Amino acid sequence: MHHRVADKMSTHPISPRFFFILAIMAGATAANLYYNQPLLVLMGKTFGVPDARMGLVTTFTQAGYAIGLLAFVPLADYLERRRLVMGLLLLVSVALLAVGLSQSLAWLDISSFFVGLFTIVPQVLVPLAADLADNTNRGRVVGTVMSGLLIGILVARTFSGLIAGVWGWRTVYFIASVMMLIVLAYVFWQFPQHRSSHPAENFTSLMRSLLELVAHEPELRRVSLTGGLIFAAFSAVWTTLTFRLSGVPYHYPASTIGLFGLVGVAGALIAPVAGRLADRRDPRFAVIGALILAVVVYVLLGVASAILPLLILGIIGVDLATNSAQISNQARVYGIRPEARGRSNTVYMVCYFIGASLGSALGSLLWTELGWVGVMGLCVVFIGLAGAIHYWSYRMQPSDTNPSLR
Known part of the structure; x- marks a missing residue:
């Protein structure tokens, strides 16, 4: 019999081990989105296309993810999450296999889109963790799960590069497909059931509720735009x-x-630190620091990328700034409307990955036209726009407290 996790109203505490398992699952599934990034040059050689065109493979993957968030994640507020996770894992396993079997660039684009579409399991798991955590440690719990997700993303690039260097890029996707089946088996045998307390609704009602949430929560709109630009x-x-x-x-x-x-x-290791900061005070302060750091590192990367130690330092700074802002923003999002965390997370993450798709597409285009310096200039523009919106948010609610503590 499957052990059932008590719902949020239960007095039974949730084991830290459960949140650790959620972190591992989030990392293993989120990795699917990023296997292609170190492989773009190898893929380009296979299909005989230039770098800028191969950058669109990443764009297709991220666009699929954004649509998957909109199509599937709202269901997490209404459906039993174990079954939802199992179905998505099966579908993404098939999509990963299709990428590995790609015989044309169009096939690769389409299958990459479906990998993104069904790799939204982490965005079911993160609001689940937030829902099960109590008000005093929600930021820390979200930070723990997000650490697993972010480390999975980063290790994915290393894993795919090393495997492709020995056995070719297709093998990466064959292995990833099998990994999703292993995770699926674990979910089937061990993952606890967690039923939402909300009544089931049809898909049209779900979409309408998303629009109403966006219309009635201006702070959700501002946080989502800021996150998307970062x-x-x-x-x-x-x-x-x-x-x-x-x-x-x-x-x-x-x-x-x-x-x-x-x-x-x-x-990625800064995630729990940012989460603890979000638990103690207004998480927007952490975002301000992240924005300042981001401007510094993008300028550094623009002028010193030919110096390896500085390039490495800059990449560390990019991840540090992005992850700090992400955790702080998400802790805030989960407190805006506690009864609709899945849907709030959907709005935020759809904007987040629309931003990712835009960044990949424009970055690839500017790489062809202006090179690396042009791409870093684009990044500074994105951060400047994010800073303007964040300043607007602070002006609109200057005395705001941490919503996760409401």
Whole structure:
């Protein structure tokens, strides 16, 4: 018999081990979105297309993820989450297999889109963690699960680069497909059931409730736009970093490029720290620090990317700034409307990955036209816009307290 996690009204505390397992699952599934980034040059050689066109593979993946968030994640507020997670894991396993079997660029684009569409399991798990945590440690719990997610993202690049360097890029996706089936088996045998207290509604009602949430929560709109712009800059960097490292002066192979994913792990480790800060005070202060750091590191990367130690330092800074802002923003989002955390998370993450798609597409375009410096200039513009919206948010609610403590 499956052990049932008590719902939020239960007096039984949730084991820290459960949240640790959620973190592992979030990382394993989120990795699917990022396997392609170190492999773009290798994929381009397979299909005989230039770098800028291969950057669109990342765009298709992230666009699929944004649509998947809109289509599936709102159901987490209404459906039994174990079944939802199992169905998504099966579908993404098939999509990953399709990527590995791609025989044309169009096939690769379409299957990459479906990988993104069904890799939304982490965005079911994160609001679940927030729902089960109590008010005094919600930021820390979200930070723990997000740490697993973010480390999974970063390790994905290293894993795919190393595997592709030995057995080719297709093998990466075959292995990933099997990994999703292993996670599915674990969910089937061990994952606790968690039924929402909300009555079931049809899909039209769900979509209408999303629009109403956006219309009635201006702070949700502001936080979502800020997060989307910050992640647009992040995505532009990581999409084009492969091209930068494969060219002058580095000429690195995919296996070496993938190792740069480990560089970003240091940034992911800040997630619980940012979560604890969000528990103690207005999380917007952490976002301000992240925005300042982001401007500094994008300028550094623009002028000193040919110096390896400074390039590594800059990548650490990019991940540190992005992850700090992400955790602080998400802790805030989960407190805006506690009874609708799945839907609030949907709004935020749809904007987040629309930003990612935009960053990948524009970054690839500017790489062709203006090179690495042009891409870093784009990143500074994105951060400037995010800063303006964040300042507006603070002006609109200057005495705001941490919503997660409401």
